[in-house]
Amino acid sequence: xxxxxxxxxxxxxxxxxxxxxxxxxxxxxxxxxxxxxxxxxxxxxxxxxxxxxxxxxxxxxxxxxxxxxxxxxxxxxxxxxxxxxxxxxxxxxxxxxxxxx
Amino acid sequence: xxxxxxxxxxxxxxxxxxxxxxxxxxxxxxxxxxxxxxxxxxxxxxxxxxxxxxxxxxxxxxxxxxxxxxxxxxxxxxxxxxxxxxxxxxxxxxxxxxxxxxxxxxxxxxxxxxxxxxxxxxxxxxxxxxxxxxxxxxxxxxxxxxxxxxxxxxxxxxxxxxxxxxxxxxxxxxxxxxxxxxxxxxxxxxxxxxxxxxxxxxxxxxxxxxxxxxxxxxxxxxxxxxxxxxxxxxxxxxxxxxxxxxxxxxxxxxxxxxxxxxxxxxxxxxxxxxxxxxxxxxxxxxxxxxxxxxxxxxxxxxxxxxxxxxxxxxxxx
Numbered sequence: 001x002x003x004x005x006x007x008x009x010x011x012x013x014x015x016x017x018x019x020x021x022x023x024x025x026x027x028x029x030x031x032x033x034x035x036x037x038x039x040x041x042x043x044x045x046x047x048x049x050x051x052x053x054x055x056x057x058x059x060x061x062x063x064x065x066x067x068x069x070x071x072x073x074x075x076x077x078x079x080x081x082x083x084x085x086x087x088x089x090x091x092x093x094x095x096x097x098x099x100x101x
Numbered sequence: 102x103x104x105x106x107x108x109x110x111x112x113x114x115x116x117x118x119x120x121x122x123x124x125x126x127x128x129x130x131x132x133x134x135x136x137x138x139x140x141x142x143x144x145x146x147x148x149x150x151x152x153x154x155x156x157x158x159x160x161x162x163x164x165x166x167x168x169x170x171x172x173x174x175x176x177x178x179x180x181x182x183x184x185x186x187x188x189x190x191x192x193x194x195x196x197x198x199x200x201x202x203x204x205x206x207x208x209x210x211x212x213x214x215x216x217x218x219x220x221x222x223x224x225x226x227x228x229x230x231x232x233x234x235x236x237x238x239x240x241x242x243x244x245x246x247x248x249x250x251x252x253x254x255x256x257x258x259x260x261x262x263x264x265x266x267x268x269x270x271x272x273x274x275x276x277x278x279x280x281x282x283x284x285x286x287x288x289x290x291x292x293x294x295x296x297x298x299x300x301x302x303x304x305x306x307x308x309x310x311x312x313x314x315x316x317x318x319x320x321x322x323x324x325x326x327x328x329x330x331x332x333x334x335x336x337x338x339x340x341x342x343x344x345x346x347x348x349x350x351x352x353x354x355x356x357x358x359x360x361x362x363x364x365x366x367x368x369x370x371x372x373x374x375x376x377x378x379x380x381x382x383x384x385x386x387x388x389x390x391x392x393x394x395x396x397x398x399x400x401x402x403x404x405x406x407x408x409x410x411x412x413x414x415x416x417x418x
Contacts, residue, residue, distance in 0.1 A: 011195060012397065014188065031251070032185040034194060037404035048178045051171075052258075071124050072107075 013062055015041040017049055020057035027059050035060075115316055120246035123189040131315055134308070135245055136190050137206075138317060140197045143183035145209035148382050150176045152216045153225060161219060168265050169222060175262065179255050186247040202387050210368065211298050213376030220273055220280075220287035226266015228288075228295040228333065234259050235329050236299065239319035248317070267336065274340045281342075288337070289345040296360075297368045299326040330358050 012034040018027035030049045035041035041060040049055065085091050094101060107126040114121060121127055150173050157173065160166035184194055200206035211229055216222070237259065240252040273284035300322040303309060312318035320328075330349075337344055348361030370376065 011193075012401065031182055031254075032188065033181060036400040037407065039407070040400060040404065048181050051174065051178060068124060071122065072126065 012036050013064070015045075015060045016063050016066055017041075017045040018059040018061070019045070019049055019055040021054045023056055027057065032063060115244055115314075118242075118244075118316070120249065121244050122246045130311075131317075132190055134312065134315070135248065135317060136187055136192050138312075139183055139187040139190070139248055139251075140192065140200070141207050141209075143180045143187060143197070144201045144206055145212065146176045146180035146183060148208045148212045148386060149229075150180075151382055151385055152212055152214070152378075153222060155216050156219060156222050159219070160222075165222075165269070172226070172262050172265060175258050179258070182251040182254050183248075186245075186251045189247045198390060202383070202390060204374070204383065207372065209298060210371045210376065211294050213371050213379045213382060214291070214294055215377050217290070218283050218287060220269070220283040221291065223266050223269030223273060223284060224287035224291040226262055226264075227270050227336070228266075228291050229298065230259060230262040230266060231333060232295050232298045232329055234263060235325055235332075240317075242316075242319065244316035267340075270340055270342075274342055284340070285342050288342050292345040293363060293367075294371075296326055296330070296363055297371075299323075299329065301365065301368070327357055330360050334358055 013036075014032055015035055015038075016032050017030045019030045020027045030045075033041065033044050033048060035044050038060055042058050045058045045060055046055070050058070081087075108128065111121070111125070111127060111131075114125070121131075153169060153173050153176075157166060157169055160169055184197060187197060188194060197206070201208070211232075216225070234256065237252050237256055241249055241256060243249045243252065270284055270288070273280040275281075300306060303321045303323045306322055309318060309321055313321070334344060334349065346361045348359070350359050352359045371379070374380075
């Protein structure tokens with residue numbers, strides 16, 4: 001029992017890494033890594049995902065805390081949006097004289 | 102959705118060059134093949150650190166040392182990108198290490214050759230990374246999203262690797278007589294194994310057709326190999342070194358270089374485990390894993406202590 005616990009304890013959890021490469025941009029998913037805790041995850045993320053100064057900000061989230069939509073449900077999940085084309089600017093016809101719109 | 106239409110949907114994504122992502126349905130064989138290909142690619146990066154790691158302490162100048170260190174560091178990072186991609190397919194890191202250490206998983210045969218001189222650093226950067234780049238650029242458009250994205254990252258970092266290798270070869274080739282001889286010798290030893298990196302001839306590569314259909318292979322082994330030869334022969338001319346192939350000849354009709362026969366027996370032998378360094382490479386990796394266990398355990402214990410201290414501090418506050 002104790003042996004199992006030790007084995008389980010030495011497997012570092014998996015973390016997803018998000019990096020903001022420049023002030024003003026969004027955080028982008030960069031990949032994943034294993035680390036013992038959040039602080040280690042951030043330090044490791046700096047080491048492996050920003051060797052070329054690609055980051056001003058790092059987010060790490062344990063992979064188990066990421067919730068994702070089901071791609072096979074995509075059709076029914078997104079269907080209502082498909083026929084609401086009035087959300088697009090091209091749906092509206094304006095006279096040529098109108099400027100800045 | 103029935104299994105039948107899952108397959109149709111998958112096929113249409115492949116045909117329309119739309120990426121397959123981790124949560125998409127995929128055929129079991131596609132998943133298995135990708136796990137094998139990506140994990141073996143990852144193992145290659147990690148084992149690939151060893152031949153060059155051998156010369157870090159003996160680099161001829163501080164600049165060469167810093168550059169070689171940076172390259173080897175990059176390879177570790179590449180291994181990580183690929184292990185991460187493989188993990189999205191449902192295999193754990195521990196399982197992949199187990200497969201490597203037990204000999205069940207393979208890594209690129211090129212890393213089973215020894216690095217005998219400093220010039221080998223030049224030859225490896227120029228030829229081995231060159232061949233890897235040739236293979237990896239098309240993979241940036243592989244059908245499996247995480248793999249393709251890992252390849253994009255890798256390719257951005259890989260080009261300095263080849264340039265530093267070529268620069269080493271150039272410095273040596275234009276240097277003293279002894280330096281030039283050392284460069285030629287390294288070229289002679291690394292040329293044929295580099296050609297073998299592209300795998301067996303197409304006629305003897307039964308998985309190629311399916312991999313091409315699944316878009317996890319864009320060009321065949323022979324096509325990539327031919328591209329590599331054509332490009333590298335011209336680079337060798339700049340170095341002023343002799344091609345280690347007496348049968349190499351420009352073929353006007355084909356518009357490509359004809360090259361000599363590859364010793365496929367040597368390739369099969371090295372893949373089987375009988376290359377000069379197979380045993381050493383695997384022992385080194387197993388030793389690193391076993392001797393590093395205390396670090397993995399300590400990190401977990403430290404994290405738990407840190408967490409407990411935080412909880413105590415929060416309670417006290």
